[in-house]
Amino acid sequence: MTYNFDKEIKRIGTSSVKWDYQKNGIGMVESDACDAKHGADRLLPLWVADMDFKSPPAVIEALKARAEHGIFGYTKHGDSYFEALINWMDTHYGRQIKKEWVILTPGVVSAIKIMVQTFVAPGEKVLIQPPVYYPFFGAIEENGAEIVRNELILEGNRYFMDFDDLAQKTADPAVKMAILCSPHNPIGRVWTKEELTRFGEICLANDVLVISDEIHCDLIMTGHTFTSFASISEAFAQNSIVCTAPSKTFNLPGLKTSNMIIPNRNLRLAFSKTMERAGLMGGNTFGIVGTEAAYRHGEEWLTKLLAYIESNYHFMVDYLAEHLPQLTVFPLEGTYLVWVDCRALGLDAETRQELFLKEAKLFLDEGELFGPEGLGFERFNIACPRAILAEALARMKSVITALEPA
Ligand SMILES: Cc1ncc(COP(=O)(O)O)c(C=O)c1O
Structure with missing residues (x-):
């Protein structure tokens, strides 16, 4: 069976923690209270560890059958x-x-x-x-x-x-x-x-x-x-x-x-x-x-999912090597969460947050959340369609490039 992991499935309006709740500098709020959530200007959430993919068809069928009961x-x-x-x-x-x-x-x-x-x-x-x-x-x-x-x-x-x-x-x-x-x-x-x-x-x-x-x-x-x-x-x-x-x-x-x-x-x-x-x-x-x-x-679906995540990871590694070589991507041995060292940007935590969240409109998990040992790092959830990941990386490139002296 083939599965279309490239397909973007709208999650806004599904009470999704990832898509319907955003950070406003104080805490989590429903995204209506935040900046734009639709269109090209929407905030891209690559933070909490869930995936923007449908579960295996057999799971959906079993749940439907149970709901029908x-x-x-x-x-x-x-x-x-x-x-x-x-x-x-x-x-x-x-x-x-x-x-x-x-x-x-x-x-x-x-x-x-x-x-x-x-x-x-x-x-x-x-x-x-x-x-x-x-x-x-x-x-x-x-x-x-x-x-x-x-x-x-x-x-x-x-x-x-x-x-x-x-x-x-x-x-x-x-x-x-x-x-x-x-x-x-x-x-x-x-x-x-x-x-x-x-x-x-x-x-x-x-x-x-x-x-x-x-x-x-x-x-x-x-x-x-x-x-x-x-x-x-x-x-x-x-x-x-x-x-x-x-x-x-x-x-x-x-x-x-x-x-x-x-x-x-x-x-x-x-x-x-x-x-x-x-x-x-x-x-x-x-x-x-x-x-x-x-x-x-779910076995067959999982095999294909892993191949997709792995190709997302390689896409990210290649993109950053070409466009943002100052960032170091860590080897991904397991999970769909990619750890990136942003310390070479020389930004303090607050400025980095301002840059990624407010300017790039990217909601990542900042490294400091994981303890002071994570200072200067960001965690990316790459379990999303490639187009979303590509857009996120392009936004990073744009705001980081703008920092550099002409
Ligand atoms: C290591 C680890 N443990 C637990 C959880 C969350 O588990 P649950 O949703 O079952 O509480 C996560 C979610 O990201 C996780 O990464």
């Missing part, structure tokens, strides 16, 4: 749901999971918040590796815990984990949990099995529980191999919770359905208890149907 009562996922998930994990990652290990949540971020509430007492500490997905900061601090930063090391145009620092910081008995972002948003690394093994061994030796956020695990570029943290050893499986979801892979984040995989019975019971206390049990009717259809029938 017309009764949307309380819903629970059954054997057929688990079978699809178990099969996906086995065929893609060689990981054999059991259905009783899986707990559904309305999202990965909400699950991580519940994990902090469950496993980290106020005043205790959680380790993260900035620059990193910014909701991790809130998940820790909003729940009374303290952030411990194991900053990634930038060598050339690739980031690496700092294992000496990790060993030193996890030796603090107050550090109870480490959140691994694998693949890593925003820097696009797919951690190797060796890196994950060293990370896991250090955490295990220091009795630090690993939360492996693997939401981007199906979005892997040619030449890279994803390893699920818990597949490395039984000891890692018992000392971890793996967060997975079909939401990034098949563009279903609005269906609010994610799967937490928790083989350790004690961890599972404790997590479920907090979920219950928060009243978070029960499935989303459409989330369950969409997830099952995606895992059962």
Whole structure:
């Protein structure tokens, strides 16, 4: 089957966070309150991690059929749901999971918040590796815990984990949990099995529980191999919770359905208890149907999607090399989020924001959001039709070129 990823699908007016909400310098507001949202002058949103592509046809068909049924009562996922998930994990990652290990949540971020509430007492500490997905900061601090930063090391145009620092910081008995972002948003690394093994061994030796956020695990570029943290050893499986979801892979984040995989019975019971206390049990009717259809029938679509994203990435790399060589694009090993070093422009964060958001009308995620380690960088979401990406890059070229002395 062919899929037309080039087709621009209007999303304005669909209550889309990406397209209907914009930043006005104070916070997020409905785009009507902002600058132009239609026509050539519209603001292009390449920020939040959802895609401007339709989900696989089989998912849409399954959801339509479910909608046709017309009764949307309380819903629970059954054997057929688990079978699809178990099969996906086995065929893609060689990981054999059991259905009783899986707990559904309305999202990965909400699950991580519940994990902090469950496993980290106020005043205790959680380790993260900035620059990193910014909701991790809130998940820790909003729940009374303290952030411990194991900053990634930038060598050339690739980031690496700092294992000496990790060993030193996890030796603090107050550090109870480490959140691994694998693949890593925003820097696009797919951690190797060796890196994950060293990370896991250090955490295990220091009795630090690993939360492996693997939401981007199906979005892997040619030449890279994803390893699920818990597949490395039984000891890692018992000392971890793996967060997975079909939401990034098949563009279903609005269906609010994610799967937490928790083989350790004690961890599972404790997590479920907090979920219950928060009243978070029960499935989303459409989330369950969409997830099952995606895992059962989405494979071919995903292969083509990855090829499209990869060609968008090469288009971007070539464009910037030709027109804006002062910007450095990082290798994209996984995710559809491209990390770009804009420090050579010599602009402070505010001026860069002014330039991109107000002049170029480009809504990117500024690097500073991911921690001070991201100062001077921008994150581009390239999961959009090529024409939108091309327009975004042309706008960047235009405002940056105008900065330079004639
Ligand atoms: C690493 C990572 N985790 C979690 C999420 C969000 O997950 P959810 O929408 O399921 O809360 C994202 C979305 O961008 C992400 O990049």
